[in-house]
Amino acid sequence: MKDHHVHIGQFNDVYYIPTDILRIVVDAGIEKCYYSSTSSCKVGVTLGEIEKEIIDCTKQFSPDTMQPLLWYMPDYIRQGITVDKAFANIPYRGIKLHPRSHRWNLHDSKHLDCLHSLFGFADIHRLPITIHTGEDEYEWPCFFEQFFDKYKNANSILAHCRPLDKAIEMFKKYPQLKGDTAFVSKENIQTIINRGFKERLLTGSDFPITHYFGKKYGGKDISLEEQYREDILNFLF
Ligand SMILES: [Zn+2]
Numbered sequence: 001m002k003d004h005h006v007h008i009g010q011f012n013d014v015y016y017i018p019t020d021i022l023r024i025v026v027d028a029g030i031e032k033c034y035y036s037s038t039s040s041c042k043v044g045v046t047l048g049e050i051e052k053e054i055i056d057c058t059k060q061f062s063p064d065t066m067q068p069l070l071w072y073m074p075d076y077i078r079q080g081i082t083v084d085k086a087f088a089n090i091p092y093r094g095i096k097l098h099p100r101s102h103r104w105n106l107h108d109s110k111h112l113d114c115l116h117s118l119f120g121f122a123d124i125h126r127l128p129i130t131i132h133t134g135e136d137e138y139e140w141p142c143f144f145e146q147f148f149d150k151y152k153n154a155n156s157i158l159a160h161c162r163p164l165d166k167a168i169e170m171f172k173k174y175p176q177l178k179g180d181t182a183f184v185s186k187e188n189i190q191t192i193i194n195r196g197f198k199e200r201l202l203t204g205s206d207f208p209i210t211h212y213f214g215k216k217y218g219g220k221d222i223s224l225e226e227q228y229r230e231d232i233l234n235f236l237f
Helices: 018-027 047-060 083-089 109-125 145-150 164-173 186-194 209-218 224-233
Strands: 002-011 014-016 032-037 066-071 094-097 128-132 155-159 178-180
Touching: 002 018, 002 047, 002 128, 002 209, 014 018, 018 032, 018 047, 018 066, 018 224, 032 047, 032 128, 047 066, 066 083, 083 109, 094 109, 109 128, 109 145, 109 155, 145 164, 164 186, 209 224
Parallel strands: 002 032, 032 066, 066 094, 094 128, 128 155, 155 178
Antiparallel strands: 002 014
16 A cells, blocks of 8 residues: 655654654555655755755665655745756655645746746656645646646646545546545545546545644544554545
């Protein structure tokens, strides 16, 4: 079984030690995962800091099974960090975009050029490019539609499939497009299946963010390990 959506690093006020998180994932019997570092959302973070976390992980866990994603944010453009440079340093296995945490401006030519380089890279190397989706227009499933249209060999994945109707609309238009089940309700998963897109669904947990929210908003007091065991039960659909 594969978890297409795992995080390591700093998330708000909690630091999730990267190798500890991957150890929990492996011990739960998950054979492969995609992971990215939420430390990317820290103010003033540098790629070097993130690379240290990923290197720690790849020393212990093969990047062919526990697969790191390059979380690319627009500020890297200003820093001169290109996708080729980033991949030359670290055995990344895909790309992550998070238009809620890091806004992309499709009217800014630098942003556009950069997005073409990212999707183009994923297209050539047939890599996953996981995109956060949500309720606001700048994170809708159709926000990056022009790139789905142009780069059909990029394995674009709509994380969270939100809003559901807009995600389904994209599935209909772009046969290569997938969605992950992270924080998708059982009801919405069923709707996607009923609409004929079961094969587009990739299992994803968003662990350990599930633990963070469960504790903070659900008053849950369980271990990370227990939380993850609950998370992967949702993979059976
Ligand atoms: Zn996530």
